[in-house]
Amino acid sequence: MADRITLKIFDIVGGPVWVSSDDGQKVFDKITAAFKANRSVDLSFANRENLITAFLNAAVGQLYGGEYKEDFLKDHLTFSDITDDDRAMLERAIENAKRYFSNRQSYDQAWEDVVDEDE
Amino acid sequence: MSSHPSAVSLGEIRSTQSGFSKLAALAADLDAYLFDTVEVDFSACTWFDANMSAPLGVVFAHAVDNLNTVKIKGLRPNVETILSKNRFLNGFGFPEREDTHGTTIPYRRFTVTDDRYFAAYLNKHLRGKDLPIMSVALSERFKNSILELFVNAAMHSESKLGIFSCGQFFPSKHRLDFCIADAGLGIRRKIYKELGLKMNSDKAIEWALQEGNTTRKGNVPGGLGLKLIREFIAMNKGRIQIVSDRGYWEYSPHGETLTRIDTPFPGTVINIEINTADHSSYRLRSELEI
Numbered sequence: 001m002a003d004r005i006t007l008k009i010f011d012i013v014g015g016p017v018w019v020s021s022d023d024g025q026k027v028f029d030k031i032t033a034a035f036k037a038n039r040s041v042d043l044s045f046a047n048r049e050n051l052i053t054a055f056l057n058a059a060v061g062q063l064y065g066g067e068y069k070e071d072f073l074k075d076h077l078t079f080s081d082i083t084d085d086d087r088a089m090l091e092r093a094i095e096n097a098k099r100y101f102s103n104r105q106s107y108d109q110a111w112e113d114v115v116d117e118d119e
Numbered sequence: 120m121s122s123h124p125s126a127v128s129l130g131e132i133r134s135t136q137s138g139f140s141k142l143a144a145l146a147a148d149l150d151a152y153l154f155d156t157v158e159v160d161f162s163a164c165t166w167f168d169a170n171m172s173a174p175l176g177v178v179f180a181h182a183v184d185n186l187n188t189v190k191i192k193g194l195r196p197n198v199e200t201i202l203s204k205n206r207f208l209n210g211f212g213f214p215e216r217e218d219t220h221g222t223t224i225p226y227r228r229f230t231v232t233d234d235r236y237f238a239a240y241l242n243k244h245l246r247g248k249d250l251p252i253m254s255v256a257l258s259e260r261f262k263n264s265i266l267e268l269f270v271n272a273a274m275h276s277e278s279k280l281g282i283f284s285c286g287q288f289f290p291s292k293h294r295l296d297f298c299i300a301d302a303g304l305g306i307r308r309k310i311y312k313e314l315g316l317k318m319n320s321d322k323a324i325e326w327a328l329q330e331g332n333t334t335r336k337g338n339v340p341g342g343l344g345l346k347l348i349r350e351f352i353a354m355n356k357g358r359i360q361i362v363s364d365r366g367y368w369e370y371s372p373h374g375e376t377l378t379r380i381d382t383p384f385p386g387t388v389i390n391i392e393i394n395t396a397d398h399s400s401y402r403l404r405s406e407l408e409i
Contacts, residue, residue, distance in 0.1 A: 017238040019266050021274055021339060050238045052263050053343045054270040065338040085259070093343060100331050100340035119307075119319045119365060119379070 002076060004040040007031065009048065009059070016049035024058025031063065035076060046081035053093050060090065061097035070098075124190065125152055128160040132167045132175070134296055134390050136369065136380065139362045142174050143384040149182040149189075150385075157182060162193030169287035172207040172226045173298040174362070174388045176283035180228070180302055181385050184280060205285055224286030224297065231273040231282060234266075241265060244286070254398050260351050261295070261393055267344035268299045268389050275334060276303025276387060293396035294357075300388040305364035309334050320366030321379050328361075328368070348391065355393050363387040 007030050010016060013023045027043070034041045043060075045051070063073055079090065127148040132138045149157060159179075161167075179189050191211050194202070202208045203216040207226040218225075224244045229237050245262050265284075272282050278301035286297035303309075307323035310316050313334035318326060326332055328349075333341030349370065352359045358371035364383045369376040 015235065017235045019238055019270050020234045021270065023234075024339075049242065050262070050266060052266045052270065053347060054267055054274070057341060057343065058339045061340045062338045064340075092347070093340075096343040096346075097340040100342065103331060 002038050002040045004042055005034050006042045006044055006080070007034065008044045008046060010044075010046060016047050018048055018051045018055045018059075021054055021058040024055040024060075027059035028062055031059075031077065035068070040076040040078075042078045042080050044081045045079065045083075045086055048086070051086055051089065053089060053096075056090055056093035057097065061093050061100075064094065064097040065101050124156040124158045126158045126160055128163055128193075130163045131165050132171050134168045134171060134298070134360065134392065136360075136367050136376070136378070138168065138171055139174065139360070139367065139384065139388065140380045140382065142171070142178055143362075143365075143380055143382040145175075146178040146181060146385050147382045149178065149187070150185075152182065152185065152187050154186050156188040156190065158190045158192050160193045161191060161195070161198060164193075164198055165195060167198045167201055168296065169201050169205045169207075169223060169226075170285050170296040170298040170390060172202065172205055172285040173283040173300040174384065174386075176207070176226065176228060176285075177280070177300045177302045177384075177386045177388070180280040180283070205287070207285070220290070222288040222290060224284075224288075226283070226285040229269075229282045229284070231276070231278060233282075234270060234273060237269050237282075237284070238266060240284075257355070257393070257395070257397065257399075261297075261391075264348045264351055264391060265297055265299065267348060268391070271344055272299060272301040272303070272387065272389075275309055276301035277309070278303035278386060288395070293394055294392055295395050296390060296392045298388060298390045300386060302386040305383070305385075305387055307364045307366065319379065320364040320383070321368070321377050322366075324361050324363055324366040324368045325377060352391060352393070354399060355397050357391065357393040359392070360390045361387070 009027055012027050012030050031041050129145055130141055182189050203213055204218045205223045205226045206215055209215055227240055241262050245258055280302035283300045288295045306327050307318055307320045310318055310323050328345055330346055331342045335341050356372045361368045362384050365379045367378050367380050
């Protein structure tokens with residue numbers, strides 16, 4: 001089992017407001033750096049004031065983009081100090097990410113030009 | 120430069136398709152001026168929904184960006200009170216008025232990188248003391264929805280003139296409206312720019328509402344924020360409206376409308392209205408529970 005490290009979102013972002021995709025990216029970069037160093041990650045949600053899915057999509061959702069298998073993430077990524085509501089939001093973000101990455105091609109191909117002469 | 124100020128006028132503005140259409144028409148009127156002083160005549164405006172100050176801010180920002188001076192005249196006392204209380208008129212030489220009933224979430228203009236200032240603004244103004252009858256859970260879901268909209272606008276709109284916001288609580292109706300408006304490309308042009316897909320404005324809104332669709336490049340999944348907002352608004356029996364370019368979409372318990380307005384709005388506006396008297400549990404559920 002890989003050594004476990006606790007990453008505090010509050011420290012990585014530098015405050016309690018966790019809304020932007022850019023701040024989510026900072027968290028994602030720390031998680032993947034820890035994985036590369038053969039560490040497991042416990043991601044702490046302590047001291048949050050605001051949290052939305054745009055942040056979670058970048059911080060956690062993009063981990064499901066293919067580089068890491070789901071089983072690896074189950075074994076190497078845990079979440080602590082998290083409220084029930086935030087956990088539900090996180091689960092929705094993870095479910096959305098899995099669906100997004102498994103259907104990406106079809107999402108892109110499903111739409112064609114839809115235009116008439118009025119515009 | 121003309122010797123007399125040019126004049127355009129504005130009628131009653133409510134949070135309706137007609138209200139948005141009138142603001143789009145005002146934008147088109149103002150677009151004819153450059154290096155000019157333009158007086159906007161409000162004498163025909165008998166009512167102005169305060170939250171609509173956000174898209175009005177976009178319209179005026181475009182006019183000022185064209186190096187015009189915008190002046191306001193003919194304000195009726197009730198409309199002046201509304202627009203002074205929410206501080207919209209501060210920038211036009213009118214004195215600020217105290218919001219004694221605590222029903223206003225003031226008009227503000229942010230840059231696209233102001234996400235933390237925007238969160239602080241919401242955290243301050245959506246606290247219980249100003250809006251006492253909302254449950255904590257409802258207030259949290261509402262706040263999160265608005266934050267999602269701000270981040271969405273910041274990420275996708277390419278609005279050089281910023282992001283404009285304003286909210287208003289209507290106590291007798293138990294309704295709280297909050298509007299976020301940007302002065303950016305609009306959804307239709309953004310889709311064309313990023314994906315090369317040509318769409319009418321209404322279809323472009325439909326595209327943006329579809330699960331999984333995003334113009335974002337890279338490896339970050341999108342498309343969840345609006346879905347959760349729609350779930351929330353449906354549960355709350357509230358209303359959501361999106362105006363972008365000529366596209367207009369509205370979703371409420373009365374049904375769904377997707378159409379085109381006559382004149383393009385120069386950006387994108389999202390208005391959400393919640394029923395503050397609703398005491399449902401707003402716990403998010405995982406998809407397996409739904």
